[in-house]
Amino acid sequence: MIRLTGFADPRMAQLFVDYMAVRGIRLYIVPEERLTVVLEDESQREIVENELKQFLDEPLQPRYQAASWRRERIDSTALWRGESILTLLRQRAGPLTITLALLCCVIFVAMRLFGDLTLLAWLSWRMDGGQLSQPWRWVSHILLHFSLLHLLFNLLWWWYIGGMLEKHLGSSKLLVITLIAALLGGWLQAQYDGLFFSGLSGVVCALMGYAWLRGERDPAGDIFLPRGLMVFIALWLAVIYITIPDASAVALVICLAAGMAMAFVDTLRRRYR
The missing domain is CATH 1.20.1540.10 (Rhomboid-like)
Incomplete structure (x- = not known):
């Protein structure tokens, strides 16, 4: 396991991890004193370090945000294939979020039935x-x-x-x-x-x-x-x-x-x- 760098901002760490994931390279975030990005496959070290240097120079480049959105869509698609809708809701929401959403749905159906x-x-x-x-x-x-x-x-x-x-x-x-x-x-x-x-x-x-x-x-x-x-x-x-x-x-x-x-x-x- 190779420790590449540490991030103070969790969003920046996740942005880089998502970008590399879209490129087919898996990184992990380890919560230490700072959020440390680690690489398991040493053969990919040179590629990742070059990309990391570019990312640190210009972290606001649109390609990183685009990759993050694409990664989220990929993960969501995989989740939909392997998990139920209720599991997806529980992972991304709490009891109040789910309860109020269900109430809105029930009331909407009642409005269709009773006017x-x-x-x-x-x-x-x-x-x-x-x-x-x-x-x-x-x-x-x-x-x-x-x-x-x-x-x-x-x-x-x-x-x-x-x-x-x-x-x-x-x-x-x-x-x-x-x-x-x-x-x-x-x-x-x-x-x-x-x-x-x-x-x-x-x-x-x-x-x-x-x-x-x-x-x-x-x-x-x-x-x-x-x-x-x-x-x-x-x-x-x-x-x-x-x-x-x-x-x-x-x-x-x-x-x-x-x-x-x-x-x-x-x-x-x-x-x-």
């Missing part, structure tokens, strides 16, 4: 604005989805980012972000855009903002969202605002900002410890 208005009568924001007698309505609107595309889009992001947060920060942190985003987004839309709003979109935006800023301020941590993906999200929100200029678009932006604010507070505390 949208029936479920809205039970789970949407109250018509008179009085939530104290039925407190679940403050957050239950996030379970409602009127279209399959809307449901799938939100659940993919919820699983990807929410699962990451729950795995590394715990269910309580994910629950706090979810509740704050649900309350904030629901109140804004109820005030300015009527009562027929629904979905996890506001929560997903808060998670996006949290994951991105936390990764920027704590690059050695396990929570992050690539900058390129964040640019895409910003463009997506801009398109929504231009095409649907109502309170729902504003609520998404404010939830995104709320997630970033929570990440700022959390990383500020971390830096003072």
Whole structure:
């Protein structure tokens, strides 16, 4: 076993390992004082050392990120062939992530069976604005989805980012972000855009903002969202605002900002410890 180098940033270590894996060379990360990248096959040492030198000179080259995405797709395909869907969900998500996703699916099926208005009568924001007698309505609107595309889009992001947060920060942190985003987004839309709003979109935006800023301020941590993906999200929100200029678009932006604010507070505390 040949120890090649150590990385302080786990993302950089994984990026190089993924790049070499796509090229057919298997490396391992050993958690020592630093994250040490090791090679088992000594005959590949010269190739790996040359690639490592290039990587350390220009780690932000697009080919490394592209290789990482390709490696993830390969691993996911292999997992789908060898494991069940439930196993895949358990590996990448926690109990809160899975439970809320299942609730959204159950509610969506119920809306198809009993009609949208029936479920809205039970789970949407109250018509008179009085939530104290039925407190679940403050957050239950996030379970409602009127279209399959809307449901799938939100659940993919919820699983990807929410699962990451729950795995590394715990269910309580994910629950706090979810509740704050649900309350904030629901109140804004109820005030300015009527009562027929629904979905996890506001929560997903808060998670996006949290994951991105936390990764920027704590690059050695396990929570992050690539900058390129964040640019895409910003463009997506801009398109929504231009095409649907109502309170729902504003609520998404404010939830995104709320997630970033929570990440700022959390990383500020971390830096003072």
